[in-house]
Amino acid sequence: MKTIPRIENIYRPEATRVEDYNEVERKFNAEELTMQASRCMDCGIPFCHGLGCPLGNVIPEMNEAVRTLNWKRAYEILSKTSNMPEFTSRVCPAICENACTKNIENIPVMIRQLEKSVIENAFENGYVKQIIPENKSGKNVAVVGAGPSGLYMAFELYKKGHNVTVYEKRKYAGGLLRYGIPDFKLEKNIIERRIDILKASGIDFQFNTEIGKDIAAEYLNKKYDATVLAIGTPEPRDLQIKGRKLKNIYFALDFLSGQNMFIGKEINKLPINVKGKDVVIIGGGDTGSDCLGTSIRQKAANITQIEIMPEPPKERSASTPWPDWPYELKTSSSHKEGGTRLWAKVVKEFHGTNGAVTSIDLVDAAWDFSPDGKPLSFKEVEGTLTNIKADYVFIAMGFLGVDNNSFIKDLYLEADKRGRVEGNPSQGIFTCGDMKTGQSLVVRAMANAKETAKDVDDYLKGV
Ligand SMILES: Cc1cc2nc3c(=O)[nH]c(=O)nc-3n(C[C@H](O)[C@H](O)[C@H](O)COP(=O)(O)OP(=O)(O)OC[C@H]3O[C@@H](n4cnc5c(N)ncnc54)[C@H](O)[C@@H]3O)c2cc1C
Ligand code: SF4
Structure with a gap:
């Protein structure tokens, strides 16, 4: 039997894609999709479904429907477990593909791209319809935050039949889908397409409305039968070292949201423009990688991404055997486009002239590893001080969660040490998404909302 290889070439050419902000992934034709779907082995124990996908997508059946180009059937299968696959199929790190049995040989089925083909086909063919409630309960719910959760x-x-009003402090819906994740990963018309359907179905959206400022949280709690908070993890982790107050040192989201708002014509001037400048990004994760891709498109002169952790192995480390999430080097589409990655570096101090940053001091971190290769702890190495030029610095070091001084205190809620907030279900107050679990992924925020919605529904049946 002829073996069908997994397609490796999934992006538009680098030379042209860095000239625009459109999605970097290329389109796949019907032949490519059926061939890729036919790589699925319809495993007796489908790890992709049971262990991989947090939403529980029934992946082998969806793959089979794609293989036979039965798009309607594929959409019916997918939409049973996932309400908004157009987002996950664009930005998910594909936990399902990691769990796929074929990933034992590093060649998982291209589940994410197959999912994207199913939902895009469904939109094109008019299969995506308004929501028809099971039956109307007459109960009213306020949801605070229009991010994915x-x-x-x-x-x-x-x-489930309840009337829903969504309160969102921003002008548009999407949360970090809109004001964090760059257009080159997710074009924003994809969000508006879904919001149009939610609005037409009957969900009420109140934009430019900040709870705790424009409307008191206690008012929501009194007015609605239940209130669900989904405000994400707004507090970024800072780096309080000497020179932090210098100009042109920003949190990553200030940079990314400015670019997204400019593309979306919400503002008519870029708030931060790094054209021709030396950019240093502190943090080697996804947010840092998004700053890299954005800096490349803005035509920065030099871009350096700094990470305190050591460079992971090129292939899955023995410390994370399949089907664990792998400890291995991740190379995003932005990393393929340019920039320099520095590993095992500690940022010591910012220097500047005339009040603006000009350079950064770094020292090497020497890491100790567990016998199976996991980094455990580090020491700074004497005599390794270096200084690199920086006209702009973006801090992409993650998020601390919810601040206890925010409006949550008006509802007698408290964040734990990691900034996560549990609701008070007996009083009809619920939380979901990153706010509840801590900073995570779009798919996990959605899966958490799906689970929490069952609790809200149970509560509403009793009031
Ligand atoms: C730069 C960046 C890139 C990322 N890339 C990816 C990726 O590629 N793939 C992936 O899976 N995950 C990614 N993530 C993580 C992902 O975006 C989050 O896990 C997800 O958005 C969390 O969803 P959420 O709905 O819980 O919170 P959020 O998306 O943060 O949404 C919270 C919403 O609440 C609103 N809000 C806050 N306070 C109030 C208030 N008082 N009143 C009214 N509204 C309020 C906010 O304006 C926002 O719209 C990324 C995160 C960042 C920062
Ligand atoms: S684990 Fe991979 S090969 Fe097996 S059913 Fe799921 S997608 Fe198909």
């Missing part, structure tokens, strides 16, 4: 919650509760 708030939107998923609104969808689920509306489907």
Whole structure:
């Protein structure tokens, strides 16, 4: 039997894609999709479904429907477990593909791209319809925050028959899908397409409305039968070292949201423009990688991404055998486009002239590893001080969660040490998404909303 290889070439050519902000992934034709779907072995124990996908997508059946180009059937299967696959199929790190049995040989089925083909086909063919509630309960729910978890919650509760109003402090919906993740990963018309359906179904959206400022949280709690908070993890982790107050040192989201708002014509001037400048990004994760891709498109002169952790192995480390999430080097589409990655570096001090940053001091970190290769702890190495030029610095070191001084205190809620907030279900107050679990992924925020919606529904049945 002829073996069909996994397609490796999934992006548009680098030379042209860095000239625009459109999605970097190329389109796949029907032949490529059927061939890729036919790589699925329809495993007796489908790890992709059981262990991989947090939403529980029934992947082998979806793959089979794609293989036979039965798009309607594929959409019916996918939409049973996932309300908004157009987002996950674009930005998910594909936990399902990691769990895929074929990933034992590093050649998983291209589940994410197959999922994207199913939902895009469904939109093109008019299969995606307004939500028809199971039956109307007459109960009213307020959802605070229109990020992926708030939107998923609104969808689920509306489907279960409740009236839903979503309060969002920004002008548009999407949360970090819109104001964090760059257009080159997710074009924003994809969000508006879904919001149009949610609105047409009957979900009410109140934009430019900040709870705790424009409307008191206690008011929501009194007015609605239940209130669900889905405000994400707004507090970024800072780097309080000498020189931090210098100009042109920003949190990553200030840079990314400015670029996204400019593309979306919400503002008519880029708030931060790094054209021709030396950029240093502190943090080697996804947010840092998004700053890299954005800096490349803005035509920065030099871009350096610094990470305190050591460079992971090129292939899965023995410390994370399949089907664990692998400890291995991740190379994003932005990393393929340019920039320099520095590993095992500690940022010591910012230097500047005339009040603006000009360079950064770094020292090497020497790491100790566990016998199976996991980095455990580090020491700074004497005599390794270096200084690199920096006209702009973006801090991409993750998020601390929710601040206890925010409006949550008006509802007698408290964040734990990691900034996560549990609701008070007996009082009809619920939380979901990153706010509840800590900073995570779009798919996990949605899966958490899906689970929490069941609790909200149970609560509403009793009031
Ligand atoms: C730069 C960046 C890139 C990322 N890339 C990826 C990726 O590629 N793949 C992936 O899976 N995950 C990614 N993530 C993580 C992902 O975006 C989050 O896990 C996800 O958005 C969390 O969803 P959420 O709905 O819980 O919170 P959020 O998306 O943060 O949404 C919270 C919403 O609440 C609103 N809000 C806050 N306070 C109030 C208030 N008082 N009143 C009214 N509204 C309020 C906010 O404006 C926002 O719209 C990324 C994160 C960042 C920062
Ligand atoms: S684990 Fe991979 S090969 Fe097996 S059913 Fe799932 S997608 Fe198909």
